[in-house]
Amino acid sequence: MSAEGSTAAPKAKAPKAPKPAQAPKASQAKKEAASTGAVQIGIEYKKDVDFPKWYQQVVTRSEMLEYYDVSGCYILRPWAYRIWQEIQHWFDNEIQELGVENSYFPMFVPAKNLEKEKDHVEGFAAEVAWVTRAGSSELEEPLAVRPTSETVMYPYYAKWVRSHRDLPLRLNQWCNVVRWEFKNPQPFLRTREFLWQEGHTAFATKEEADSEVYQILDLYRQVYEDLLAVPVIKGIKSEKEKFAGGLYTTTIEGYIPTTGRGIQAATSHCLGQNFAKMFGISFEDPQGPLPSGEARPPLHAWQNSWGLTTRSLGVMIMVHGDDKGLVLPPRVASVQVVVIPCGINTKTSDEDKAAVDERINEIMKGFKKAGIRAKFDDRTTYSVGYKFNHWELRGVPVRLEVGPKDVKNNQALAARRDNGEKITVKQETLVQEIRDLLDTVQSDMFKRAQVTRDANIAHVEDWKDFVPALDDKKFCLIPWCEDSACEEEIKEKSARTGIATTEVQDEKAPSMGAKSLCIPLEQPQDKPIVAGETKCVSCGKNAKRWALFGRSY
Structure with a gap:
C-alpha cells in the first residue's frame, strides 16, 4: 500500500472535540446539538477507565445501533448495516467463486427434527426459543426458532442427495438466528437475535470436506484482517470447545487489548458423518455392486458448516475505537x-x-x-x-x-x-x-x-507465570496435553473470585477463568514440542502442542 501524500501540513488548528471525561463540561458542539434538537454527541467515558460505558456510548452515539424494547435485541442503523453489507458483498463473491450457492430455509424448526441429533440439541438446548401458540390456539407441535439450521436443512439434503453425482451440495444462507439463554446481552457481541451467514455443505469424501474447512477459515481471516483491520489467530478448538455433534472445529480468535480478553471471531466446522447418519444423507457407492452381484452399502456424506456473524462489528469497534468514538477501516x-x-x-x-x-x-x-x-x-x-x-x-x-x-x-x-x-x-x-x-x-x-496483539501473547512454560500473565491482560501460549480434565482444571485454577472489575461481563465467562481459545495452526518454530519430553504447564503430562489460553467473551 502506498504512503504518498505525507507532506507536512501547516499548523492550522482544528476545533477540539469534547474531552471524554466522566463529568464533562458542556462544549460548543453539545450546546449546538441542544439548541437544534439534535442528539447529544461526544463520548463522556474514557476507553481505558470505564470500558462498558464507553462501548455503550460509542455504539449508540455514533448511530451504529439503537436499543429495542425486547432485551438483547437491537436495531442495526444504516451506519452499521452498511459495514455488514460490505462484508456480505466481499464474502459472498468469494464463496460463489468456490461453487457455493445461496438459498433460504424457514426459520421454524419442528421439535421432532431437533430431537434427531441429541448431541447437537444438548449444545443449544438452553438457547432455543419456542413458538407454542398461534392466536388463541395451542400448536399441535411446538416450533423452535432456529438457533442454527442443521436440523432445518438436513432432512432436505437427504431428499436431494441420491447419487455421488448429486455431490458436492454446497449451500449458504444469509439470515437471522435466535439464541435466548443468557442474562446479560451485549450489543453486537452476544445478542438474542443476530445476523449471520451459515454455510452447509456435503461431500463424497473427507478430503474434500477437510479442504473446504480451511478454505473458508482463511476467507474469515481475510474478512477480519483485510476488511476490518483486526488481526486474528487461526486454530483448532479443543474437544471440549468444538461444535456440538461435529468432528472438529476450526476458529479464528481475536484479541481485545483494553480488557485482555479473547473473542471467537468466526468458526468453520467439519461435521464428519454424524449428521449424515442421523438424517440419512447417503448415496450409492460409485464402485457399483460387489463381485458377487450384491449391492454395496450406501455411503454417508461428509459435511461441513461455517458461520460469520454481526459480532464482527463489535470486535472492530472494540479494537479500533478511541476516546472520541469510532475509528472505521476505510474498506x-x-x-x-x-x-x-x-x-x-x-x-x-x-x-x-x-x-x-x-x-x-x-x-x-x-x-x-x-x-x-x-x-x-x-x-x-x-x-x-x-x-x-x-x-x-x-x-x-x-x-x-x-x-x-x-x-x-x-x-x-x-x-x-x-x-x-x-x-x-x-x-x-x-x-x-x-x-x-x-x-x-x-x-x-x-x-x-x-x-x-503480538506484544500481549506470553509464552508460558511454568504455571507460576500463568495467572500473572492473565492478570496483565495477556494471552497465554502454553505446552498442553489437550486433556479435557486438564482444561477444566486450568479454568478453575485461574478463576478470579471476589475481585471487582469494570470489564464487560457476560454469562459465558462468569468466573473469568481462562479457557482454551484454540490450538494455533502456526505452532512456534523456535520452541517445538518434543514428544515425551515437553510437559503440560498445568498437569505435567506429556504435551502434544502449544495451545492458546485466555479470558474470553
Missing part, C-alpha cells in the same frame, strides 16, 4: 471521506463562498468516478467545530477541509481519523493522493492492532 466505512468547507465567516465574499462550493463539487465528482465513498457536509446550521466532532465520533477515515485560501492555492487539507495526522494535498493529484491515503490508513490500522 468498510460507508463514508470514507467527508468534505467540509472551512474558513468561511461573515466577512467571506459571496464570490469566495461560491468558489469553495464549486471546488468541492468538482472534488466530489472526482471521488465518485474513482469509486471513493465521500460526503459533502454542506449543512449551514452547524459550525465547523460541530461537524468535526460529528464525523470524528462516527469514525470517518479521512476529513478533507476546503476553504477560500485552499481554492486559491489549488490544494486541500486532509486529516486522518486514526492518528490525527494532517497533510496538504494538491488539487491536480488530490483523488490519487486520497486513494493512497485511504490505503495507508487501512494498512496502518492493521499493523498497530497486530503489534499490540
Whole structure:
C-alpha cells in the first residue's frame, strides 16, 4: 500500500472535540446539538477507565445501533448495516467463486427434527426459543426458532442427495438466528437475535470436506484482517470447545487489548458423518455392486458448516475505537471521506463562498468516478467545530477541509481519523493522493492492532507465570496435553473470585477463568514440542502442542 501524500501540513488548528471525561463540561458542539434538537454527541467515558460505558456510548452515539424494547435485541442503523453489507458483498463473491450457492430455509424448526441429533440439541438446548401458540390456539407441535439450521436443512439434503453425482451440495444462507439463554446481552457481541451467514455443505469424501474447512477459515481471516483491520489467530478448538455433534472445529480468535480478553471471531466446522447418519444423507457407492452381484452399502456424506456473524462489528469497534468514538477501516466505512468547507465567516465574499462550493463539487465528482465513498457536509446550521466532532465520533477515515485560501492555492487539507495526522494535498493529484491515503490508513490500522496483539501473547512454560500473565491482560501460549480434565482444571485454577472489575461481563465467562481459545495452526518454530519430553504447564503430562489460553467473551 502506498504512503504518498505525507507532506507536512501547516499548523492550522482544528476545533477540539469534547474531552471524554466522566463529568464533562458542556462544549460548543453539545450546546449546538441542544439548541437544534439534535442528539447529544461526544463520548463522556474514557476507553481505558470505564470500558462498558464507553462501548455503550460509542455504539449508540455514533448511530451504529439503537436499543429495542425486547432485551438483547437491537436495531442495526444504516451506519452499521452498511459495514455488514460490505462484508456480505466481499464474502459472498468469494464463496460463489468456490461453487457455493445461496438459498433460504424457514426459520421454524419442528421439535421432532431437533430431537434427531441429541448431541447437537444438548449444545443449544438452553438457547432455543419456542413458538407454542398461534392466536388463541395451542400448536399441535411446538416450533423452535432456529438457533442454527442443521436440523432445518438436513432432512432436505437427504431428499436431494441420491447419487455421488448429486455431490458436492454446497449451500449458504444469509439470515437471522435466535439464541435466548443468557442474562446479560451485549450489543453486537452476544445478542438474542443476530445476523449471520451459515454455510452447509456435503461431500463424497473427507478430503474434500477437510479442504473446504480451511478454505473458508482463511476467507474469515481475510474478512477480519483485510476488511476490518483486526488481526486474528487461526486454530483448532479443543474437544471440549468444538461444535456440538461435529468432528472438529476450526476458529479464528481475536484479541481485545483494553480488557485482555479473547473473542471467537468466526468458526468453520467439519461435521464428519454424524449428521449424515442421523438424517440419512447417503448415496450409492460409485464402485457399483460387489463381485458377487450384491449391492454395496450406501455411503454417508461428509459435511461441513461455517458461520460469520454481526459480532464482527463489535470486535472492530472494540479494537479500533478511541476516546472520541469510532475509528472505521476505510474498506468498510460507508463514508470514507467527508468534505467540509472551512474558513468561511461573515466577512467571506459571496464570490469566495461560491468558489469553495464549486471546488468541492468538482472534488466530489472526482471521488465518485474513482469509486471513493465521500460526503459533502454542506449543512449551514452547524459550525465547523460541530461537524468535526460529528464525523470524528462516527469514525470517518479521512476529513478533507476546503476553504477560500485552499481554492486559491489549488490544494486541500486532509486529516486522518486514526492518528490525527494532517497533510496538504494538491488539487491536480488530490483523488490519487486520497486513494493512497485511504490505503495507508487501512494498512496502518492493521499493523498497530497486530503489534499490540503480538506484544500481549506470553509464552508460558511454568504455571507460576500463568495467572500473572492473565492478570496483565495477556494471552497465554502454553505446552498442553489437550486433556479435557486438564482444561477444566486450568479454568478453575485461574478463576478470579471476589475481585471487582469494570470489564464487560457476560454469562459465558462468569468466573473469568481462562479457557482454551484454540490450538494455533502456526505452532512456534523456535520452541517445538518434543514428544515425551515437553510437559503440560498445568498437569505435567506429556504435551502434544502449544495451545492458546485466555479470558474470553
